[in-house]
Structure formats: C-alpha cells, structure tokens
Amino acid sequence: MSTTTAPLATRLEIKRTINASPERVFALWTEAEKFTQWFGGNDFVLKRMTGAIRAGERLVIEGSNGPCGEINLEISYREIKPTSRLVFGWRTTTPPMDTEGDTTVTVNFRPVGDKTEIHLIHEGFATEKGCEAHKDGWNHVIDRQMKVLGC
Amino acid sequence: MVQQLSDRPTRIVDLAAPFKISLPAISKHVRVLEDAGLVTRQKQGRESTIHLREESLSQAIDWLERHRRFWEKSFDNLEAFLQQTPQKTKPKTKEKKP
Numbered sequence: 001m002s003t004t005t006a007p008l009a010t011r012l013e014i015k016r017t018i019n020a021s022p023e024r025v026f027a028l029w030t031e032a033e034k035f036t037q038w039f040g041g042n043d044f045v046l047k048r049m050t051g052a053i054r055a056g057e058r059l060v061i062e063g064s065n066g067p068c069g070e071i072n073l074e075i076s077y078r079e080i081k082p083t084s085r086l087v088f089g090w091r092t093t094t095p096p097m098d099t100e101g102d103t104t105v106t107v108n109f110r111p112v113g114d115k116t117e118i119h120l121i122h123e124g125f126a127t128e129k130g131c132e133a134h135k136d137g138w139n140h141v142i143d144r145q146m147k148v149l150g151c
Numbered sequence: 152m153v154q155q156l157s158d159r160p161t162r163i164v165d166l167a168a169p170f171k172i173s174l175p176a177i178s179k180h181v182r183v184l185e186d187a188g189l190v191t192r193q194k195q196g197r198e199s200t201i202h203l204r205e206e207s208l209s210q211a212i213d214w215l216e217r218h219r220r221f222w223e224k225s226f227d228n229l230e231a232f233l234q235q236t237p238q239k240t241k242p243k244t245k246e247k248k249p
Contacts, residue, residue: 010187010211012218016226020233028229038228044221100214120222125214 011123018116022083022109025116029086029107032059044071055080070094084109090122100125152180156190156203163199187211 018025028034030053036046043066051059059075076089086107092098103124110117152170155161167177181201184190188207193200 010214012215012222014219014222014226018226018230018233020238024233024238025229028232034232038232039225040221040228044224118226122218122222125211 010125011121013122014118014120016118016120017112018118019114020116021114022111022116025118026083026086026109029053030080030082053077053080071097078104152177153184153203156201157205160193160200160202163201166201 028038032049032053035053036049039061040046040063044063045065046061046063048062049059051057053059055077057077059077061073061075063071063073065071072093074089074091074093076091077087078089079085079087086105086109088105090103090105092100101124103122106121106123108119110119152166155166155169163178163181164174166181167174170177181190181192185192189204189211191202191204193202
C-alpha cells in the first residue's frame with residue numbers, strides 16, 4: 001500500500017480593461033508615489049513603504065488590514081518592461097501568511113483601442129498550512145484543471 | 152467527481168462509473184488533481200482509491216479567494232484613482248498605416 005502526495009499549487013488570473021493608455025496605467029504600477037494611491041485590498045491601510053520599484057530591487061510595504069492586523073509585504077522586482085510587462089516576487093512577512101512562501105505576480109499590459117487590458121497572474125503558492133475553506137474558490141481550481149485536460 | 156470525493160474516498164473505477172469516458176481518461180483527471188496536491192491516491196494491489204485532501208482544499212481556496220479579493224479591490228481603486236486624475240491633454244499623432 002502506498003500513498004502519493006504533491007505540494008499544493010495554485011494560480012490566480014484576473015483580466016481587467018482600464019479606460020486609460022498603457023503608458024498611464026503602467027506608471028501607476030511603477031512610480032512609487034502613484035502605486036501607493038491605489039494598491040491594497042478592502043481594509044488595507046498603507047503605513048510605510050521603503051525601497052524602490054526597479055528590476056533587481058525590493059519594495060517593503062507595511063500596512064494593516066482591518067481585523068487581520070499588521071500586514072507586511074515584500075515585493076521583489078524581477079522584470080520591468082515599460083508599458084507592457086511587470087514580474088515581481090510577492091512575500092508576506094507577517095504571521096500567519098509568512099508560511100506561504102514566495103509567490104510570483106506577472107502583469108501584462110495590452111493596448112485595446114484607447115484602453116488597456118491588464119492581465120494579472122499570481123501563482124506559486126505552495127504550503128502545507130492553511131485557513132478555513134470557502135467553497136466558491138474550488139470551482140476556479142477545477143475549471144483551470146479541466147482546461148489543462150482540454151475538457 | 153469532487154462532490155463524490157467530498158462524501159468519501161472512492162475507487163477510480165467507481166469515480167469513472169457516472170461518466171461516459173474511459174478509465175484512462177478519468178485517471179488523467181485524477182492526475183491533474185493529484186499534481187495540484189488536492190487529492191491523494193492510495194494503492195492496494197491493482198486498485199487505487201482516491202482521497203480528497205480537505206486541508207489542502209481549504210488552503211487553496213483560502214489563498215485564491217484572499218488574493219483575488221485583494222487584486223479585484225486594488226483594480227477598483229486603480230480605476231477610481233485614474234478618474235480622479237484626468238489625463239493631461241496631449242496632441243494626438245496618427246500612426247501611418249502601410
């Protein structure tokens with residue numbers, strides 16, 4: 001009798017078309033003073049940001065997220081291709097998410113007429129520790145897997 | 152398939168039964184779930200029983216939902232920020248078409 005296990009891996013994709021040129025949208029991601037104006041989730045409040053948005057460098061973001069408390073995040077810039085592509089490492093350094101390890105975010109910017117399509121892929125999550133289940137998310141995982149199989 | 156696995160561990164042959172696809176095809180589906188760490192395969196002789204890794208399922212769902220909400224909200228903020236800061240008017244240059 002034998003049991004096989006594999007590390008858990010997930011991949012998150014979001015596409016959004018923004019009513020602005022790629023130059024303008026890209027600047028919001030790569031100019032620190034603009035980045036801080038919009039970056040964050042529902043209850044995320046930015047407290048401090050250090051570092052630089054440059055390939056090979058890191059941005060350290062300190063903030064709080066409502067009932068979750070302090071959240072510190074490290075973003076390591078791997079590739080910055082002006083107006084079209086951005087790749088960065090993403091690591092939460094505050095518990096309990098500090099166990100989630102390094103993940104990778106790839107953002108592609110594509111002109112669509114006068115607008116810009118942002119295609120974000122956040123992937124690489126692999127850990128043995130986790131929190132509570134939320135059933136809706138399962139369908140996304142399954143859908144992607146069925147696509148891999150060509151179903 | 153997943154619904155069935157959430158009820159109880161199931162043999163591959165029983166997983167295939169409700170679907171009009173072959174055993175190797177079902178096995179491929181299971182392999183994808185296995186590679187993602189969402190199910191485990193327990194072999195007993197020539198038979199395999201598939202178990203849903205409920206803990207992993209929770210981890211995947213939690214991670215996906217948390218980050219999806221984070222990015223969706225960030226994009227909302229980004230759009231709102233763009234609306235608050237209108238673009239400086241620049242003369243448009245037309246591209247020459249071949």
